[in-house]
Amino acid sequence: MVKKILVLHTGGTIAMSEDENGAVAPGAENPLNQFKNPFGSEYELLIENIFNIPSPHMGPAEMLQLKKRIMDAYEKDQIDGVVITHGTDTLEETAYFLDLTVPLKIPIVLTGAMRSANEIGSDGLYNFKTAILTAASPEARGMGVLVVMNDEIHTARYVTKTHTTNVATFRTPTFGPIGLILRDEVRFFEKLLHHVSLPIDQVVDHVYLFKAYAGMDPELLEMAATSKTNGVVIEALGAGNLPPRVLSALEKLLALKIPVVLVSRSFNGIAQEVYAYPGGGVQLKQMGVTFCHGLNGQKARIKLLVGLSAGLSGKELATFVSEAIS
Numbered sequence: 001m002v003k004k005i006l007v008l009h010t011g012g013t014i015a016m017s018e019d020e021n022g023a024v025a026p027g028a029e030n031p032l033n034q035f036k037n038p039f040g041s042e043y044e045l046l047i048e049n050i051f052n053i054p055s056p057h058m059g060p061a062e063m064l065q066l067k068k069r070i071m072d073a074y075e076k077d078q079i080d081g082v083v084i085t086h087g088t089d090t091l092e093e094t095a096y097f098l099d100l101t102v103p104l105k106i107p108i109v110l111t112g113a114m115r116s117a118n119e120i121g122s123d124g125l126y127n128f129k130t131a132i133l134t135a136a137s138p139e140a141r142g143m144g145v146l147v148v149m150n151d152e153i154h155t156a157r158y159v160t161k162t163h164t165t166n167v168a169t170f171r172t173p174t175f176g177p178i179g180l181i182l183r184d185e186v187r188f189f190e191k192l193l194h195h196v197s198l199p200i201d202q203v204v205d206h207v208y209l210f211k212a213y214a215g216m217d218p219e220l221l222e223m224a225a226t227s228k229t230n231g232v233v234i235e236a237l238g239a240g241n242l243p244p245r246v247l248s249a250l251e252k253l254l255a256l257k258i259p260v261v262l263v264s265r266s267f268n269g270i271a272q273e274v275y276a277y278p279g280g281g282v283q284l285k286q287m288g289v290t291f292c293h294g295l296n297g298q299k300a301r302i303k304l305l306v307g308l309s310a311g312l313s314g315k316e317l318a319t320f321v322s323e324a325i326s
């Protein structure tokens with residue numbers, strides 16, 4: 001049976017080249033257009049250049065456009081899988097957005113490159129090839145959105161970019177990858193236990209992300225306490241604690257019924273209500289802060305944004321946002 005794979009190119013380093021001074025930028029032609037299908041007639045690739053942007057230019061509106069394109073192709077073209085090529089800087093956010101909003105079992109795989117098309121050791125075409133193999137793999141069905149880079153398969157929910165330039169940049173802290181590519185063979189060794197998706201057809205804005213630090217100043221958080229703000233995520237300290245100086249700003253946000261979501265700024269582990277000192281997790285929980293277990297700040301922000309965009313509020317929103325380990 002022929003595998004029909006929808007390929008959506010969005011830009012990023014994988015679609016860029018280096019000039020004689022070493023500066024990397026998109027050229028007149030996307031180098032991915034040169035890709036010759038190495039799989040023969042077993043694979044039918046439906047290739048579209050949906051955007052050609054570096055991933056710092058990607059936002060929820062473009063993510064929603066990708067989601068709509070996938071749904072449309074699924075209904076009209078009976079696709080078996082999807083590959084999205086993407087800049088690596090915000091790849092994890094687009095991947096998680098799609099994970100939360102596309103209610104399909106077909107494999108959806110994101111990939112990118114750390115070295116542009118004409119650099120020595122360029123990883124783009126190789127990652128693209130392995131992403132296609134994964135998207136065509138029956139074992140990848142029902143695993144949520146996946147990120148394939150450097151011969152590893154990661155879940156959209158937990159993967160994160162950990163290095164500015166190294167090709168082994170994508171990692172899953174605490175848990176590790178769920179599969180590997182071994183010389184053209186796709187092997188999974190973990191299963192996704194639980195997967196939720198919410199139907200949305202618009203995205204809200206003004207969902208902010210803050211990072212806590214020793215002696216954190218309250219002014220920026222206070223500025224977010226306005227009726228325009230839809231939600232706030234804070235990357236808290238350690239197990240989930242904040243400096244007491246910001247507590248009055250938190251009270252102002254919560255009094256305005258603005259959801260405040262807490263994750264840890266630590267690379268491994270999860271935020272939990274452990275400490276009972278002023279600003280500790282126990283107090284934050286009592287104040288009405290929602291603990292999000294296991295996501296990093298940028299993913300918790302995507303989850304909050306998706307929940308709000310689906311019209312969730314109060315307890316329902318808090319439950320949706322907090323349940324990340326399952």
Ligand SMILES: NC(=O)C[C@H](N)C(=O)O
Nearest residue numbers: 012013054055087088089
């Ligand atoms: N490696 C990359 O793709 C990084 C690039 N700045 C991007 O995200 O578009």
